[in-house]
Amino acid sequence: MIEIQAVTQRFGNVEAVRKVDLSIRKGEIFGIIGRSGAGKSTLVRTLNLLNRPTSGRIVLDGQDLTSLSAAQLREARRGIGMIFQHFNLLSSRSVYDNIALPLELAGKSKAEIAAKVEPLLELVGLTALRDRYPAQISGGQKQRVGIARALANDPKVLLSDEATSALDPETTRSILELLRKINKELGLTIVLITHQMEVIKQICDRVAVMEAGQVIEQGEVLDVFRQPRHEVTRALIGDVIAHELPKGVLARLRERLARADAGQGTDHLFRFAFTGNDVDQPHLSEAVRRFNLDFNILHGQIDEIQGQAFGSLAILANGTQDNINQAMQYLREQGVVVEELNHVI
Numbered sequence: 001m002i003e004i005q006a007v008t009q010r011f012g013n014v015e016a017v018r019k020v021d022l023s024i025r026k027g028e029i030f031g032i033i034g035r036s037g038a039g040k041s042t043l044v045r046t047l048n049l050l051n052r053p054t055s056g057r058i059v060l061d062g063q064d065l066t067s068l069s070a071a072q073l074r075e076a077r078r079g080i081g082m083i084f085q086h087f088n089l090l091s092s093r094s095v096y097d098n099i100a101l102p103l104e105l106a107g108k109s110k111a112e113i114a115a116k117v118e119p120l121l122e123l124v125g126l127t128a129l130r131d132r133y134p135a136q137i138s139g140g141q142k143q144r145v146g147i148a149r150a151l152a153n154d155p156k157v158l159l160s161d162e163a164t165s166a167l168d169p170e171t172t173r174s175i176l177e178l179l180r181k182i183n184k185e186l187g188l189t190i191v192l193i194t195h196q197m198e199v200i201k202q203i204c205d206r207v208a209v210m211e212a213g214q215v216i217e218q219g220e221v222l223d224v225f226r227q228p229r230h231e232v233t234r235a236l237i238g239d240v241i242a243h244e245l246p247k248g249v250l251a252r253l254r255e256r257l258a259r260a261d262a263g264q265g266t267d268h269l270f271r272f273a274f275t276g277n278d279v280d281q282p283h284l285s286e287a288v289r290r291f292n293l294d295f296n297i298l299h300g301q302i303d304e305i306q307g308q309a310f311g312s313l314a315i316l317a318n319g320t321q322d323n324i325n326q327a328m329q330y331l332r333e334q335g336v337v338v339e340e341l342n343h344v345i
């Protein structure tokens with residue numbers, strides 16, 4: 001439904017996006033993740049031509065946006081809604097009037113506007129707050145206004161640029177649930193950019209990882225979590241674990257790993273990933289027994305990603321290098337995905 005074809009975006013001599021090809025399917029939630037400066041915002045802004053790519057094409061539902069006249073482009077842009085990290089609401093307008101704004105700009109009558117805005121208020125759970133002003137509502141509520149406003153013109157695609165980055169984890173979850181609900185109920189395609197794997201894990205179907213302006217890895221979210229191929233992806237997944245470890249534990253862990261790195265210890269940090277039936281097998285205790293290791297479990301989690309159970313364990317393993325290697329080989333043979341995280345966390 002959206003084809004990004006060989007898109008390059010240059011600013012002076014900075015190549016913010018380099019020859020990116022991506023294909024986004026109708027009805028999916030597609031995540032684009034990367035570190036700060038990777039080029040995510042620039043890329044997502046080319047999708048509605050807020051940035052006009054230096055070269056390449058953006059094809060939306062068969063229409064090449066880069067070839068449109070200014071008037072045609074204005075029309076095509078109505079099919080693309082966008083939400084932002086800092087909400088971009090007008091402070092002098094009420095919740096209702098913020099949502100009504102795109103409809104006013106499109107020349108709709110008062111009655112048409114009411115017929116559209118009332119159900120949107122309902123959808124995002126803000127009917128009771130319709131007359132409040134942005135300064136009188138919370139961050140999560142502001143983003144709900146942003147979402148309703150983005151939906152006012154019945155877009156085919158919703159672009160989300162770090163829409164939950166300014167929100168606390170609880171509010172983030174509720175906004176992501178709302179996006180999921182809109183995706184399901186309206187069949188709306190969502191392209192979401194974030195620097196947090198948590199966000200990708202929670203709602204995306206597929207993900208592309210960006211680094212230095214390029215897409216370095218992409219796939220189904222579950223596959224990427226099970227078996228990240230690129231160092232940057234591993235680090236972004238490692239962040240999820242680091243984020244959930246208590247600060248003191250993380251600091252001590254980093255010290256131990258630094259000592260091991262300097263040749264003064266035998267600690268290794270691993271992440272094991274399991275799916276489906278692997279979860280009930282005693283592979284870990286068998287590996288510990290057979291290869292005479294100590295395992296210290298630091299973090300464990302079972303999630304549902306795309307409807308499938310996905311378990312991940314962070315383990316500090318201690319033993320001789322030979323035994324560690326053999327144990328990891330054994331675990332891999334049992335279908336466990338094993339990754340060493342020493343340099344990642």
Ligand SMILES: Nc1ncnc2c1ncn2[C@@H]1O[C@H](COP(=O)(O)OP(=O)(O)OP(=O)(O)O)[C@@H](O)[C@H]1O
Nearest residue numbers: 011014015016034035036037038039040041042043
């Ligand atoms: N208008 C601009 N003029 C010059 N350079 C720019 C412009 N916009 C972005 N860049 C540069 O392009 C690169 C990619 O920036 P971009 O904002 O797309 O990254 P990002 O992955 O979205 O990061 P962040 O999450 O920090 O916004 C950066 O090096 C940035 O400095």
